[in-house]
Amino acid sequence: MRKNYSGGNASHSKKPQTQSFEVKEPEELMKFLIASLPHKNRNNIKTLLKKKQVRVDGKSITQFNHLLKPGQKVSLDTAPAPIAKQMRGISIVHEDKDLIIVNKNAGLLTMATEKEKRATVYSILSNYVKEENREAKIFIVHRLDRETSGLMMFAKSEEMQELLQESWKHTISERTYLAVIEGKLEQPEGTISSYLFESSVFKVHSTQDPEKGRHAITHYSTAKSNEEYSLLKVNLETGRKNQIRVHLQDLKHPVIGDKKYGSKSNPIGRLGLHAWVLAFEHPVTGKKMRFETSVPGSFLKLF
Structure with missing residues (x-):
C-alpha cells in the first residue's frame, strides 16, 4: 500500500545529492x-x-x-x-501539461462541501499546481466517495475538463474497482443492471422502473473468497453516484464497512472499495494510457 507523506517544511540548508x-x-x-x-x-x-x-x-x-x-x-x-513531502493523503501517479492522475487515500473528500471544509484532494492539488504558477488551476473530471481510495483524474484547464467529460464514454477504456463484500456470491461473476435515483436524504436507491432513475450497469467477477468475505473486480459501464455500493446491496452482499447500504461488518475500519485501474486514450496526444495501483494490504489480509 502507498504511504502517506508527513507534513512539515523541508530543509533548504543542504542541496540533495544527485546521481546522473x-x-x-x-x-x-x-x-x-x-x-x-x-x-x-x-x-x-x-x-x-x-x-x-x-x-x-x-x-x-x-x-x-x-x-x-x-x-x-x-x-x-x-x-x-520538497513538494512531495507536503502531499498528505494523495500521491501523484502521472502528470503532464493537460492532466494529473492521483491515488487518494480513503477518508479524503474530493472537494469541500458546505458542511465539510477540511483538506480535500482538490485543495491539496490546487496548492501543488500554484507552487509553480500562482495563476494555475485544476478542474475535477470525476469524483470518488470520501471512503473510497484509488485513482482519480483532474484537468489543468477548463477546456480539458470539458473535453474529458464530453468524451468520457469513448475516452475511458477501463475503470476497474476492487470491492470486498460480505459473504460469497452464488454466481461468481455477472452483470447488474438497474435504474438509480437519489432520495431527499441523499441515499441512492435502485429500481427496475426506467421512469424513476438513470440507467446503471455494473460488471463483476470474484478474485478471492472465503466463508466470510469475497474480493471482487468490478467494472463500470456507467458512472452513477454510489453505483457499485447500491448494486452490491442489490445482490444482498454489501461492501464491507458500508453501513449506509446494508453492511453489518467493518473488519478493516474503512469502506472496502478501491479504484484500482484507470485506462484511457489521452484526448490531446491520442496515446493509450493505463494506470494500476497496488491492492490495499488491508483487503488482502482478509484472505
Whole structure:
C-alpha cells in the first residue's frame, strides 16, 4: 500500500545529492533504472518516481513507462522533492501539461462541501499546481466517495475538463474497482443492471422502473473468497453516484464497512472499495494510457 507523506517544511540548508546516468539507447524508464541501480528493486524505484526523485533532462518524471531517447540524462536525487513531502493523503501517479492522475487515500473528500471544509484532494492539488504558477488551476473530471481510495483524474484547464467529460464514454477504456463484500456470491461473476435515483436524504436507491432513475450497469467477477468475505473486480459501464455500493446491496452482499447500504461488518475500519485501474486514450496526444495501483494490504489480509 502507498504511504502517506508527513507534513512539515523541508530543509533548504543542504542541496540533495544527485546521481546522473546517460541514456545510450531507446528504453523505458523503469528498465533503465533497474539496470542503472542494481541495489534497488522495482518497488524501491516506484517509490523514487512517486516522490519525484527522478528527473529526465532536468524535468521530474513519475511515470515508470516513460520512453527514454539516446543522449538524454537521467538524474536521481537522494532526497524527495520538497513538494512531495507536503502531499498528505494523495500521491501523484502521472502528470503532464493537460492532466494529473492521483491515488487518494480513503477518508479524503474530493472537494469541500458546505458542511465539510477540511483538506480535500482538490485543495491539496490546487496548492501543488500554484507552487509553480500562482495563476494555475485544476478542474475535477470525476469524483470518488470520501471512503473510497484509488485513482482519480483532474484537468489543468477548463477546456480539458470539458473535453474529458464530453468524451468520457469513448475516452475511458477501463475503470476497474476492487470491492470486498460480505459473504460469497452464488454466481461468481455477472452483470447488474438497474435504474438509480437519489432520495431527499441523499441515499441512492435502485429500481427496475426506467421512469424513476438513470440507467446503471455494473460488471463483476470474484478474485478471492472465503466463508466470510469475497474480493471482487468490478467494472463500470456507467458512472452513477454510489453505483457499485447500491448494486452490491442489490445482490444482498454489501461492501464491507458500508453501513449506509446494508453492511453489518467493518473488519478493516474503512469502506472496502478501491479504484484500482484507470485506462484511457489521452484526448490531446491520442496515446493509450493505463494506470494500476497496488491492492490495499488491508483487503488482502482478509484472505
